[in-house]
Amino acid sequence: MDLFEYNRSLQGGKEAPLAARMRPSCLEDFVGQEHIVGKGKLLYRAIQSDRLSSVIFYGPPGTGKTTLAKIIANTTKSKFCQINATTAGIKEIKETVEDAKAELGMYGKKTILFIDEIHRFNKSQQDALLPHVEDGTLILIGATTENPYFEVNKALVSRSIVFELRQLEDRDIKRLLERALTDEKNGMGVYHARMDADAMDFLANTANGDARAALNALELAVLTTEPQTDKTIHITLEEAQECIQKRALNYDRDGDNHYDTISAFIKSMRGSDPDAALYYLAKMIYAGEDPKFIARRVVICASEDVGNADPHALQVAVSAMQAVNFIGMPEGRIPLAQAVTYVACAPKSNAAYLGIDKALSDVRNIRIRTVPPHLKDSHYSGAKELEHGVGYKYAHDYPGHYVKQQYLPDELVGTVYYAMTENGVERRMQEHLRRLKGE
Missing domain, CATH: 1.20.272.10 (Zinc Finger, Delta Prime; domain 3)
Structure with missing residues (x-):
């Protein structure tokens, strides 16, 4: 790493989007998904005790899938590796497996592999993972917006616990917005911004459960709104509407x-x-x-x-x-x-x-x-000799245009x-x- 790379690495946190900077590093700061990470829930216990088995996080964008993986990375004693299914191939999987085997053999240390957008792996790539998940070389954390029961290798799904993350409630989004407004280290606190209640309600509702969309809109609103004479920033409903103009539908x-x-x-x-x-x-x-x-x-x-x-x-x-x-x-x-x-x-x-x-x-x-003989086609010479159509009763010749006879x-x-x-x-x-x- 040269001097320029080093300087960029130091600045990377501040240059990252607000949603990335505000990503919590521990379960206590995680907002929403109480049904899976509330105190006493299975995933909460597994993370706290560092006894995680292979899991797949499935849910809409901005609901905390990657954040949960990062929290696990911060709390586990296991080695944590991450690859993205859009850019990684079998070569990267093999390299990770070799490193994991070395860690386990030399230090007795397990390896957790986080694969973002795991549904984008093709069948051969998913098959390459399977034996190493089965034998415990890798503990898999997969994240996907697609239903894993349709898009992920059935064998991988059967060896993992699937946790479905739900769209965040408006109250959860507002908690995140309020936290971001006041956080001076990672958020927008240094800008001394305040947001009207109706503006915050609008952002929370329009984000449609997507924390990332709400935080991106907040960042845009703060950075593009002129400070007042007292050097504070006042975000009204109008500014909020300009920053997230169309409801984000999942x-x-x-x-x-x-x-x-x-x-x-x-x-x-x-x-x-x-x-x-x-x-x-x-x-x-x-x-x-x-x-x-x-x-x-x-x-x-x-x-x-x-x-x-x-x-x-x-x-x-x-x-x-x-x-x-x-x-x-x-x-x-x-x-x-x-x-x-x-x-x-x-x-x-x-x-x-x-x-x-x-x-x-x-x-x-x-x-x-066979078709009943009296219903068979009789419009050709020789049909009578075969008794085809013989005995058929023409319904219109009878009262009510109906006559009882066998059809089946x-x-x-x-x-x-x-x-x-x-x-x-x-x-x-x-x-x-x-x-x-x-x-």
Whole structure:
């Protein structure tokens, strides 16, 4: 290290972003995540006793995953190594493993390996880790914003304890902002800044549980606001709004929250809650979700969950999908909202959906010998000689356009696929069939 590098290393702390400078070094200063690091909780006990096993921290950005790893680094007697999955490869893993084996063999010292964004490791890289996690050469700490049950090697997940970190509450964000405003060593205390209550409320709420976003906005507000005559800095709601102009949504179209949101959206329509359905629709629109993707889900829900209880639901949903394709966004939000609320408020039936799945299961699993002879095609010469179509009764020749005859194959006579509900139009359909059959 030369003189210039040394000077840069001394200045690095002050040059780092506020969020990095304010990162706590002990559990006592850690804010939020009481469900996993509250006193007496498993992770709290493991860190305090320095008896950590392999763990994966999973949660949205700015919730404390890296901070927890740094706290472990500060408190453990084990050797602590860190690599980032976006830049490291198998070579770095092998070097770390060799160093870990040497530490264990020479000093009896364990090695904790922290891998940030572990979901970015490919299969071969994750496989390279596995034997060394299994034999205890490495204690793994993985951090990921993606669901590890989908994105991380199943064998690695099974050998680790997964801790889910949640979005921070507004009160937690405000604690961090207040601490940063007054901390003269690492925070913005030397600027003698104060923030109006409504400005702090706005930052805490708009950060949407992301401490990093809130602290970055605070730093920007302090550094760009002109000092008053008494050399203090006064941050109003207006300054706060300028520094974090759009609510930070935890939504990635390829990520876990994408699937959680669409799942909640569909379940809200299915559960007949138009208000919740509109909320999740708005969340997806705001986050930039493809409106065609949303429209397709509404069409599926209209058929799967409403079905013949209200056949118009499918027409409304398909019309909304066509309208979105025709007019685009942002106006496309209006037909989407109309279709979503119609489907949510419509009577529900999944009878058609269950019926086709049951029929498909029978087609796959039951050997059906033949179509009943009287239903076979008879529009060719020689059909009568084969007795194809013989005995078929044309329904329109009978009163009510109905006549009783066998339609299912012999092996399935009596099987019910379409078990109608008593909801909406299906009730009338059931009554109609009962009248026809004289039941």
